[in-house]
Amino acid sequence: MKAPTDMPKISLAKTFLGFLFVAFADLAAAQGKLSGETPTIVIDKGIASATPITVVPFHFEGVTLPPETDVSDVISNDMNRCGQFRVLAKQDIVETPTRGSEIKFPTWNMLKQAYIVVGREIEQPTGDVRVEFELFDVAKQQQMLGLAITGQKTGLRDVAHQIADLVYEKITGVRGAFWTRIAYITSTGVGNNIQYALMVADSDGYNPQTVVKSREPLLSPTWSPDGRKIAYNSFERGNSSIYIQEIGTGAREVVSANKGINGAPAFSPDGSKLALTLSYGGNPDIYIMDLASRNKVQITKHFAIDTEATWMPDGQSVIFTSDRSGKPQLYQASPSGGDATRVTFQGEYNANASISYDGKHIAMVQGNGNVYRIAVLDRATGESKAISPGNLDEHPSFAPNASMILYAATEGTRGVLYAVSADGRVRQRLVLADGDVREPSWSPYRQRGQ
Amino acid sequence: MKFPIRVLLTAVIASATLVACTGSKTKPSGPSGPGPSGPNGPNGDTGHGKYTVDSLDTDSCLRQRVVYFDFDKSEIRGEFQAAIACHAEYLKQFRGARVTLEGNADERGTREYNMGLGERRGNAVGSALGAAGASSSQTNVVSYGEERPVCKDHSEGCWQKNRRVEIVYTSKQ
Numbered sequence: 001m002k003a004p005t006d007m008p009k010i011s012l013a014k015t016f017l018g019f020l021f022v023a024f025a026d027l028a029a030a031q032g033k034l035s036g037e038t039p040t041i042v043i044d045k046g047i048a049s050a051t052p053i054t055v056v057p058f059h060f061e062g063v064t065l066p067p068e069t070d071v072s073d074v075i076s077n078d079m080n081r082c083g084q085f086r087v088l089a090k091q092d093i094v095e096t097p098t099r100g101s102e103i104k105f106p107t108w109n110m111l112k113q114a115y116i117v118v119g120r121e122i123e124q125p126t127g128d129v130r131v132e133f134e135l136f137d138v139a140k141q142q143q144m145l146g147l148a149i150t151g152q153k154t155g156l157r158d159v160a161h162q163i164a165d166l167v168y169e170k171i172t173g174v175r176g177a178f179w180t181r182i183a184y185i186t187s188t189g190v191g192n193n194i195q196y197a198l199m200v201a202d203s204d205g206y207n208p209q210t211v212v213k214s215r216e217p218l219l220s221p222t223w224s225p226d227g228r229k230i231a232y233n234s235f236e237r238g239n240s241s242i243y244i245q246e247i248g249t250g251a252r253e254v255v256s257a258n259k260g261i262n263g264a265p266a267f268s269p270d271g272s273k274l275a276l277t278l279s280y281g282g283n284p285d286i287y288i289m290d291l292a293s294r295n296k297v298q299i300t301k302h303f304a305i306d307t308e309a310t311w312m313p314d315g316q317s318v319i320f321t322s323d324r325s326g327k328p329q330l331y332q333a334s335p336s337g338g339d340a341t342r343v344t345f346q347g348e349y350n351a352n353a354s355i356s357y358d359g360k361h362i363a364m365v366q367g368n369g370n371v372y373r374i375a376v377l378d379r380a381t382g383e384s385k386a387i388s389p390g391n392l393d394e395h396p397s398f399a400p401n402a403s404m405i406l407y408a409a410t411e412g413t414r415g416v417l418y419a420v421s422a423d424g425r426v427r428q429r430l431v432l433a434d435g436d437v438r439e440p441s442w443s444p445y446r447q448r449g450q
Numbered sequence: 451m452k453f454p455i456r457v458l459l460t461a462v463i464a465s466a467t468l469v470a471c472t473g474s475k476t477k478p479s480g481p482s483g484p485g486p487s488g489p490n491g492p493n494g495d496t497g498h499g500k501y502t503v504d505s506l507d508t509d510s511c512l513r514q515r516v517v518y519f520d521f522d523k524s525e526i527r528g529e530f531q532a533a534i535a536c537h538a539e540y541l542k543q544f545r546g547a548r549v550t551l552e553g554n555a556d557e558r559g560t561r562e563y564n565m566g567l568g569e570r571r572g573n574a575v576g577s578a579l580g581a582a583g584a585s586s587s588q589t590n591v592v593s594y595g596e597e598r599p600v601c602k603d604h605s606e607g608c609w610q611k612n613r614r615v616e617i618v619y620t621s622k623q
Contacts (some may be wrong), residue, residue, distance in 0.1 A: 239592050283569075305570065351559065372559065413604075
């Protein structure tokens with residue numbers, strides 16, 4: 001897939017806890033910018049259909065040093081990377097109102113802005129910061145939002161993502177998914193020194209935290225619907241086993257360690273069941289485990305490889321990968337068993353489904369020859385469209401609001417993660433400082449206190 | 451001086467146990483005489499075979515421990531039949547010998563599907579060994595999918611080295 005010519009060139013670079021966070025800029029250029037202290041967002045070419053919005057730098061009112069996090073930068077980056085918005089570049093922000101009453105609407109009208117966000121960060125006696133913000137419709141000169149969120153001075157990225165979510169929802173009518181997390185697997189070192197880790201980070205790649213480390217392969221992390229647990233496949237016991245681990249406490253348990261493959265876990269939408277792949281019956285089949293009783297129901301009974309089950313949002317069926325027709329294709333079956341129906345017909349290889357929250361779209365790995373890309377299938381039309389340009393792209397994972405898709409790509413001999421807008425027009429790369437990154441999984445919406 | 455005495459006592463009991471174990475193991479356990487590899491246990495050499503335990507390191511056929519596969523295939527290519535026959539012969543001769551068949555896939559395609567593909571390859575080698583006389587209890591398949599590549603370039607030259615089953619002896623006799 002050739003990149004559309006109207007693809008925006010966004011570059012943003014900032015070092016944070018060893019992370020390079022780069023969007024659509026070649027690495028040399030990005031590294032050049034890393035030496036600068038101020039992260040920059042540059043849009044060389046806008047998207048005609050993206051909504052223009054200005055996020056004016058927030059004013060800090062306090063007696064101590066301003067917080068490390070630039071709240072308006074985090075919001076701007078969120079709005080840019082989702083693909084539906086085009087944020088006015090910082091150098092083009094000619095006036096810096098910090099409250100609605102200070103906005104001179106003709107200025108922003110002239111700059112062809114549809115919306116403007118202003119705000120201020122007020123230091124509290126406790127040391128916390130109260131972030132007050134307002135969203136205005138520029139043409140109507142009307143306030144759409146006027147709210148405040150208080151957070152710790154060191155936790156302002158969380159506050160900024162929550163503001164971005166509120167702004168996104170007010171304008172699009174769809175809940176924002178910036179204040180979410182991602183899980184992924186890293187591997188570092190080679191040969192006998194190889195080390196695998198299951199990591200959790202903010203949805204933009206910041207604040208990476210290790211959930212578990214292993215000298216043996218880890219794969220297929222997947223979130224429980226309450227966002228408190230992750231199920232994954234680990235070889236720590238010498239063969240694949242499925243663990244469920246609480247992120248908060250680190251407590252974990254083995255839920256499946258049968259002979260053969262124990263893989264591809266997926267929580268049911270109500271969290272009571274786990275779909276998984278087991279091969280102790282002779283070949284990989286899909287089973288549904290009731291997590292309370294640990295009883296299992298085998299739902300595929302085919303000599304083919306059946307794996308990578310994922311639940312439809314209503315919990316009434318699962319979509320899985322099977323090579324029963326030769327090459328892998330997606331199929332749909334009831335969680336109580338019965339016949340499976342084929343879902344994909346375009347492309348010689350379709351596997352590893354991620355389903356949008358409304359069940360209308362399926363992101364998957366589509367292979368043709370030696371090229372594997374992420375494609376999105378529209379279930380109404382049956383048409384699928386590639387949204388990634390790589391050769392070995394895999395493991396798509398929809399954001400909980402389906403605005404973006406996270407996936408793994410290969411660059412050189414290392415794996416990297418990309419977040420791509422659901423239409424494929426805006427891509428952003430999340431690069432870990434060293435090692436291989438893969439198997440991304442987007443968390444559900446977060447609840448406060450998580 | 452209680453402590454040293456207790457240590458000594460423990461050591462004596464341990465060596466007595468060791469002697470007892472060793473003693474029971476060296477007793478003849480069947481009609482078959484000692485094989486070329488020395489004393490044989492209940493699961494040892496039958497005494498009629500052509501291999502010794504050392505053959506695993508010295509016999510050129512038995513030293514072939516990797517079976518390679520075509521892309522997305524689990525059929526055993528003709529060139530590996532001879533090696534599989536040798537390993538089956540060895541397993542037939544040493545009924546106590548055990549192998550783990552580690553199935554692997556190249557990086558193309560999804561990781562969990564490749565886990566299945568690696569297992570299918572491991573099973574293919576297991577079946578071939580079984581057909582040639584090894585017992586199913588002697589083979590154990592573990593699939594690593596694409597997680598344990600021996601080569602990390604994105605080329606067929608590299609991929610073909612990764613599409614493999616490694617025959618790993620976990621017990622030699």
